[in-house]
Amino acid sequence: MPVPAPLRSLAVLLGSVLFACAGGTPDGLPPPFTSESVVDRYVLTGPEGVRAELLQTAESALVRLTNVRDTVDGAVLLSELGGSTAERYYLTEVNGREVRLLGRKDRNWRLYYGGPMQLTADEAASAALDAQPLIDEHVAQRASGRLGALARFDVSGAKSYAETKLAETMARVEDKCGFVPETSIDFEGLTEEQMKRYSLSGYCDAARGALERACTVPELKAFVAETSGRYRCRFGPEMGLEAADGQLTFTTAFDTPNQDAWAREALDGLTLPDGATVRARRIQSKTTVCSGPDGGMVVVGPSEDEATSGVSYGRKGRLVRQPERRMLSEGWFFEPRFPNPQHNNNFRGYDLRFFSYVETDGDKACTLHCGTREIALQPLS
Secondary structure, eight states, X not given: OOOOHHHHHHHHHHHHHHHHHTTOSTTSOOOSSOGGXXXXXXXXXXXXXXXXXXXXXXXXXXXXXXXXXXXXXTOEEEEEEEEOSSEEEEEEXXXXXXXXXXXXXXXXXXXXXXXXXXEEEOHHHHHHOOHHHHHHHHHHHHHHTHHHHHHSOOHHHHHHHHHXXXXXXXXXXXXXXXXXXXXXXXXXXXXXXXHHHSOHHHHHGGGHHHHHXXXXXXXXXXXXXHHOSEEEEEEOSSOEEEEETTEEEEEEOTTOSOHHHHHHHHHHTOBOTTSOBHHHHHHHHTOEEEEOTTSXXXXXXXXXXXXXXXXXXXXXXEEEEXXXXXXXXXXXXXXXXXXXXXXXXXXXXXXXXXXXXEEEETTTEEEEEETTEEEEEEEEO
16 A cells, blocks of 8 residues: 655654664764655766766755866765756855856756866666665765865965965066066955955955056066065055065955056055156156257157146247047147148047147157158157
8 A cells, every 4th residue: 555645754754863863874963865855866977077966856956076176076965956947056065155066957957166067967877876875975975074174164275275376376477577576465354254255366466467567667677576576465454555675565455446456556656766656757668758950849648647648849948738639649639730631531520630740669760740741850868
């Protein structure tokens, strides 16, 4: 005579309790579920021998990943079910964080942990998958402490990872600066939750772009090497940048946006041994000064700096500046007294027939195109 479903469920529950009370598992705790409660079982395969075995009940699942090249390889993980029946996710906790192991949409499977990677269901292997050995292995790994160790947040591991990643990213300054800074991170004051939530190395390397930009100026490379041979990152309530005794200390604050831009401005404000700022020397290196045969002078400033961009002209001691026109190349300026009818009469909203320009090639050549005339100028230091 068949046993009614409610009685079967009660029997399974009582069996689990009795099993635990009898100490039938290595840790004396009941298994997450019994083989009778499994409603779906899958064996999924992917490239390079990647394999996933899955037992699913109405509320949870056991997942074992193989050949994923990670600490979870071979672990039988208890997973929660997320999403919906149409698009299901298998979630668990690894290193103190909730992670998505697998995803299924209709008949399509995707490996997220160690992926992303498309997986294919092996129907024959799925049908032959024996639930009890997988459940027993999960219980054994739980009792040995492996699963607990995987779930706990590894503070020392997180610190080591952040320092390694920072060293790797900061080493990229060698391409432009010619040296690799010695890096370190001060973790004082950081909470475990902050270590879980934020990419520490990502925040710490925000000043890298500032160093690389400064090193594009030959006169600044030596200064950068002297002040940034050691690069120290720390975390605080507000941003900070300090150069002292051959060490550049960058303080990052989690709530501050646009930290790359902040670091560029802060580095620009550092003072060189001759009293000039990094910004002044950098702008100076991108400014072209040319002189004419009658003693006149023309200065073309870099477009990145609003205060000095555009064309200035006059004589030594007094220059008149025309601000840069938006969306025009450096060196163009409004000069209606000397039109050039060959210029475009509608370029980005400008009638270039009434514009002239200075053509420069660093300190090698300088030519003033004034209306239809070309006047050779002499580049100055």
